[in-house]
Amino acid sequence: MSGPILRVESLVKRFGGLHALSGVDLAVEEGEFRAIIGPNGAGKSTFFNALTGLLRPNSGRITFEGRDITGEPPHRVARRGVARTFQITSVFPDLSALENVQVALLAHARRSWSLWPQARTLGTARARELLALVGLATSAAKPAGALAHGDQKRLELAIALAGKPRLLLLDEPTAGMAAQERLETIRLVHRIARELGLSCVFTEHDMTVVFAVATRITVLHQGRVLAEGTPAEVRARPEVQQVYLGEAA
């Protein structure tokens, strides 16, 4: 396929008088590992929610693999091959880790309507593979709610991967982790994305994490793209240092 895997053109989202996104443009090439950074309230989460159909943008256009997906409901967007994780970890706490991934596999296989056979043994082999991939092989039987925070984040990654996505949207995949665990987690995501040939867009507050893996960086500020480029380019831009890097340092 030619052209970017994800293209966003002049995306606008208003909440009453508040312009959460005021004309965002973005193009993500296939295989990219794109970081979206920006201070709190820059519009990062709103942007993700608009991309995945949870919020309907007021105007603008979103194309995924050349197809217009603007305004499609979340389950449609997901079926097209866009997976996401949430800033606030979102697993199914009273199901086991294995069952969490099974649910995702069943959903992907369009078996969510099946009444037969029993689900207990369906997809367990693949689910175990995915758990092993994110380093949770030994926690398969544990209720997801009993896992440590970082493990829940990795479980959510396994859930996202179960749908064989081509684009992975990660909303703060390392939120709430200690510094060392953050780096390990993002490197894990990076390695998996490479192995599976996924494109990835993630938001992140920790600059060490961003610069460790991002191929390109987009800086959002007050609902607009303030800067975009390779890590080195972005780091050098004075206005970025002013609104964001300076603040973080």
Added chain:
Amino acid sequence: MKGQYAALLAAAAALLVLPLGLTDFWIFIAIEVLAFALYAVSFNVLLGYGGMLSFGHAAFFGVGGYTAALVARQSAVAPELAFACLPVIAMLVSAAAALVIGFFAVRRSGIYFAMLTFAFQMLLYTIALKATPLTGGDDGLTGLKPPGALAQPLPYYYFALLMAGAGLYVLHCVVNSPFGYMLRALRASALRVQHLGVNVRAHRLAAFVVSGAFAGLAGAIFALSNGNIFPGWLDWTASATPVVMAVLGGTASFLGPALGAAVYVVLEVLISGRTEYWPLAMGVIIVILILLMPEGLTGLWRVARRAGIRAAPLPTREAR
């Protein structure tokens, strides 16, 4: 797993021989337990698995009951034939009612979902009360009788056992199917499920319809055993009954609500035979039971396990 099958076989055998030692009065009570067990379990498919608290489930129990009554009273076809088709008809009509009510109700969740189901049920209650030519109004429909030998308590008990057993089996398959897994996932996070490519609203509606259909079957079993159906079975107190039964038995277990139904019905019989203030006594007993057992009767063994009181290693969630 093996132990569970053995327990299930033992329970089935017990239910088969149980009425042989009972008086007609207690057989009648046993039939009521079967009907309410199915009612409570069908309700709990929504609450315990789908996380939807329906506060208007009497709508479907009542619609099933009224449908059974109307089918039993008609004179167009032979009573035997009408009776043979009755369970299916009652389920279809209740499912249709659930489809219409659910279409609106599943758009909301939590307390708003509960209030919508409640409002629709009160609407049906009013219809039952006012549409006298069809429903008999305040007097209800009386003199219902299954045909032939089924009019006797013992044969009807076996009929009720077959119907309730089949209903519970189907519901058990539903909650353990891939669809059932989606329901359980939905309860935890509808947002997450949506982003896995699942149409959340459609799945909620389907669960609502299945639940309503089996509540309707329960209503039909009950109406024909009772011999009558009144608007009271569409009233809000009848919607509270499965809530209490499910919570009493334990919403986390498939058969918990059935156990809750048995305890509730038998308690009610025992107490109402002794005092006219039986609702007060029932209320106090239920409050105490729920305070003592926050996870219900079937939650006791989980509590025991957490407390470390375990004789033999219990199967893990995985092994089950």
